[in-house]
Structure formats: structure tokens, C-alpha cells
Amino acid sequence: MSEIKISDQPAASLTLPDDVLFSVRGLKKYFPIHAGWLKKHVGNVKAIDDVSLDIRKGETFGLVGESGSGKSTVARLMLRAYTLTDGEILFRRTSGEIVDLSRLSDRDMRPLRAEMQMIFQDPYSSLNPRMTLLELVGEPMVIHGNGNQGEIRDRVAELLKVVGLRPEFINRYPHAFSGGQRQRIGIARALALNPSFIAADEAVSALDVSVAAQNINLLQDLQEQFGLTYLFITHDLGMVEHIADRIGVMYLGRLMEVAPTELLFSKPLHPYTEALMAAVPQPDPRGNRTRKRVPLKGEIGNAANPPPGCSFHPRCPYAQAKCATEVPGLRTVADGRQVRCHFAEELSLVGAVA
Amino acid sequence: MPPERLLELDDVQVHFPLREGLVKAVNGVSYHVNKGEVLGIVGESGSGKSITARAIMRLLPKRAVAAGGSIRLRPRTGEEFELSALDRNSRAIRQVRGQHIGMVFQEPMTALSPVHTIGTQIMRTVQLHKGLNRADARARAIDLLAKVQMPRPAEMVDAYPHQLSGGMRQRAMIALAISCDPSLLIADEPTTALDVTTEAQILDLLKELQAELGMAIIFITHNFGVIADIADRVSVMYLGRIVETATVDDIFYAPKHPYTKALLRSIPRLGVDQGRRLPTIPGMVPDPFSVPPGCAFNPRCTYAVPGICDVTTPPAKQFGNQISRCHFAEKLAEEHAHV
Secondary structure (H helix, E strand, C coil), X not given: CCCCCCCCCCHHHCCCCCCEEEEEEEEEEEEEEEECCCCEEEEXXXXXXXXXXXXXXXXEEEEECCCCCCHHHHHHHHCCCCCCCEEEXXXXXXXXXXXXXXXXXXHHHHHHHCCEEEECCCCCCCCCCCXXXXXXXXXXXXXCCCCCHHHHHHHHHHHHHHCCCCHHHHHCCHHHCCHHHHXXXXXXXXXXXXXXXXXXXXXXXXXXXXXXXXXXXXXXXXXXXXXXXXXXXXXXXXXXXXXXXEEEEEECCEEEEEXXXXXXXXXXXCHHHHHHHHHCCCCCHHHHHHCCCCCCCCCCCCCCCCCCCCCCHHHCCCCCHHHHCCCCCCEECHHHCEECCCCCCCCCCCCCCC | CCCCEEEEEEEEEEEEEECCEEEEEEEEEEEEEECCCEEEEEEXXXXXXXXXXXXXXXXXXXXXXXXXXXXXECCCCCCCEEHHHCCCCCHHHHHHHHHHEEEECCCHHHHCCCCCCHHHHHHHHHHHHHCCCHHHHHHHHHHHHHHCCCCCHHHHCCCCHHHCCHHHHHHHHHHHHCCCCCCEEEEECCCCCCCHHHHHHHHHHHHHHHHHHXXXXXXXXXXXHHHHHHCCEEEEEECCEEEEEEEHHHHHHCCCCHHHHHHHHCCCCCCCCCCCCCCCCCCCCCCCCCXXXXXXXXXXXXXXXXXXXXXXXXXXXXXXXXXXXXXXXXXXXXXHHHC
């Protein structure tokens, strides 16, 4: 593997706590808005604004939030599918070396891509319909020059077995498979280069319940088998509670709260987390009848022109004068939890689980 | 029909003759909707839940064949319509669609006209069916938008669908659907494309409107959480058949069909055994050209007995208000008696 050059910072200054695989610091992504005929730059959509989080080795970190909250953008920035506006992305390589992905050129990034992969939501549009499973799953190996034709064929057959597809399917095209099976093809492709990290972006959201359950179990088995670390992005709170060890809640480009799963669901600290949990109808008619549910008013704000102060304050039932003017920072409170709310200690919020 | 009955489906069949074979997308579906109740229809994709709804509206795709069964509607006005006998373009069915049955779809962007304001779309409907003049129709449109809690209705009446957010578009769609005080609203996955906080708002809105206007709702979804929240009774569909119908509580706490039971077990629930393996249903939904003989669920069913389940189609067995199409429904009933 070629040496990675870090241009303006000595390698020695990059450190990570031993158990951390990925660490994002002060991540920002602004998309410029151009208007008028001269296409003048008139403002920015702050898709991601000051996101910091650590993902520990071997854990599943869940990222939840509504559409437009920026959860997918965070994953794409971490994998450098987008260039970031500002921030630091530290990644621990399999070799133990720590690199800052934000400073790497696309060429220097290439060897690292083998170690981090992504699974997409829509198994219909993310697989090229004109490629066979051999080509689809083998493509990453061809690009990274891992093995000759025979070796790649053997490895693809093995990968298909790993994700629960029959190796005889190797010469078929994606159209011959159901949604759940296509998702498995995507998983096999992500596993092809032995990554240590996989970002799953709404990986089971498009699937029927019984198929989603099968694929979730598969992801958990693979994590155990290969020691994988997951970033699991979803809007399905039931699913994320089931699979994640820790969860980050996003709203309008900012992380509002980070907590271990059990604590988040039993005692949320951010009013948005509380509202999100209250909004999800449970498969429990008696429980739904007795649960008090005050639906959030209004809609998610505009990222091009976010509300001043706390971006959630116009919808927050606990908002006070301070919330409209001062932006709360993401602060660490008791139990190592992080929350972005001025009144986290004073509020007594209700979780989804007693 | 009994006096409380609004809609009755009896042995409805919808077939698609395709090159690969005959697909019985709806294979003998019978259900009824009483006045003012919410009937939830759940099932996985391909189970035929939407096609059944389209059969009611006579909005089936061109290559579909309505192969049999009867669909009868008796709206508030008291007349009785034999919908299954109406042609898709007949005057009678168009009257039913606008006036007696409203429909809300999953993707309002494709259901609303992009080149007319939402006000115009509502006005046309009420002008046609209620015979209002322009000014009255516009006032009615603003009223309706206020009723669906659209902010600034007097302004929004002149907005085009693309200027609205997903939640607001769905509200406009609902306003259009209820514009003629229908006796029945068919809502086909109306909240599936929405965020959870918006979904909660729309569900509450539908419940309020239902109570206020006294209309019945057929609510189609694959989301068991949503069904638990809104439905009074539930029908579960699998491969073109209804396998179980019961009150919402019986479906969730005392299911009498193995498919219902297995589906409910495979949903992750908040606060229940975090990190456990989800119990799954083995195999997958068979392709529609080769539906298994006997009970269509038998190859995936843990209760299946060879020689019975893979040979004869189970009859509908009645337990009070609960109907299950399973040879061993009694056995499941006993299991619940012990719990």
C-alpha cells in the first residue's frame, strides 16, 4: 500500500482514543445558492453545520432524523463522496495508522476506499441492470486490482454464500431478484474488499417487514463475523432501537443529541428527540390510546435560511426567549451524553420506553 | 345489506392475463365497511391491497380483468350502487367517485394536477358535483383548506402543488377528496412518503375529519404502527386473499392466522429485547405466477401440515367478529386462551 502524504500537518499530531474508528470534528457542508443571470453567489444551504461525533470500533452508530436533516450527507462526507466545506475526519486504518480524510486528495483517498463502504436504500437504482452478479460484486476487486479472474470468481461465489444467495446465481442479472435479494447483492458488493466500516443509508427502509427483518439479522451476523463497524442511517426509530448501540439525532444539519440507545429511549434530553419518539405510532393499539401525544406544530425549517438561535425553537414546546437568539452548543452532560439544548438539565422529558 | 353497511365486497376477483401466465392479483376478496368506521388493510407489497381499492373505484389498469364478484355501495343518500356492474367511464361511476367516495394517494404530486392551483382543482370538483357558482366554490375551497389545517388558506388557495411541502400537498389532496362530503374515503398509503412528525399530524387530521364528517375510511398501509393508531377493524392480505379480519385489538393481541402472527413478531418494537434476533418468516413471497396450491402461505408457515395445507384452500372460519382463513385457526385460538 502506498504511503499517504498529509500535506500541512505532521502525522504525529493525529491521535484517536483507542476504541474510536471514525472521528468527525466540526464538520460543515455548505451548498452555495446562485441566483440571477450572473449566477451570483447569494447564500448557502447549510446542509451540515458543525457536526462532531465519534464512532467506536465494532459498534453500530445510528443516525436518525427527518428528511432534510442531513443524515445521509454526514455519511457521504465521511466517505468523501462529497467534499466538505470545513472540519476534520479522522479515520483509523486497518494498519493502525490514523489519517485525516479531509486533507486527502481524491487519488490519495483511493486506497482507503477499500476500508469503508456504503449500502444504499434503493436496491433497484443502485445496481446496474446490465451487469451480472459476477461483474457487480467483483467490480470493486477489479478496480483495486485484487486477484485475477479466477480468484475474483471464487471470491464472488463465496460472498454470495455469505449473504445468503446461491452461488449458482453468479451469471444472472439484478432484474431476476426481489428487492430483499438485491439489497443482499449490494451488501455482498460492499463486503468485497473486506472493509472495516460500512455506512448503511436507509438500507432496509424500502423493504417489506418480513424481508427487512431477514436483512437486519444478516447485517448483525456479518458484523459479528467480520468485526464490522456500522453507521446505520434511518428514519425508523423501531429499527434503530433494535440495531444501534449509540444514536445521534439530527435536525436541520445539526446533531441535537447523542446517547447510548437505552438512555435515549428511556430518558431523552432534547425536546426534538421527545417529539420524534412521541410521533411514531407503535404497533400497540392499547398503548397508543393511553399515550398522550401532542404532535409537533409546523414543519422542518429551511436550511438555506434556518431560524436564528436554536434551529428547533419555532416548533419547541419548551422554548424560551434565549432559544431564539443564542445557538446552543453540543455539550457533554451526565453519563457522557451530548445534547444541544440550553435547558437539557431542567427539562424532564418523556421517552418512548419506560 | 344490513342498515349499518356502507360498502360490501363479495368474492371479488381481479386478474391480469400476462404473457408469463395469469396473475390473480385479487383472488376472492370479501370485506365490508360499516358507516363511519375505519377499516385498515395491511399486507406486504404485491398482496393486492391497492388493486382491491382500485376495483372499488373502477380505476383498474387497462389490462386488468375484473373477473368476478360483487361490490355494492350504499352511501348516505340512500341509493344503492352495484359498482362491480359499472363501466369505468360511465356517468354513474364518475358521480360515485367525486361525490360518494374520495381517494387519497401516497404521492400527492402525481395525483394533483401540476398546472392548476389547488384552489382551481377543488373548485372544479364542487362546481361539478354540488352545482355551486364560482364565488361560492372558491369560498368552499378556502373553507376546506382551513378544515385540513392548511396555514393561511385564503392565500394558499392560489398555490400550485409544487409550491407546497409534502405534508401540505397531502393536506390539499385530503381537502380535494372530502370536498363533496363523501361517505367513504379510500386512503392508499397516505402517510408512507411523509416524515414521522408530519405523518402524526396527517393521522390526527384524518381522525378529526372522520369524527366530524362521519365518513368511513379504508386505510391501506404496510405499516403496523399506523394501523394500530387509526383502524377500528383490520384485514390482513397475503397474495390476493384476505387471510384474517378482526378488530384492531384482536389482530394485535390475539391473531388467529399464522401469517398475521409471524408478521407482528418480525417488527422491532420499542423497549422489547433490544439486540435480540428478529424472528423472521422463512423464505419469501412467491412470485405471482406460481402461487402455491392450497393455503398460499403454507410453504412459509410453521403450523403447516402436509396433505392438508398444501392441498385444500382453507375456508373462512368465524370466531365472533374475527375471521381467519387457516385450517388450524382453532389451535391458535387455544394458544391465546392460555396466555
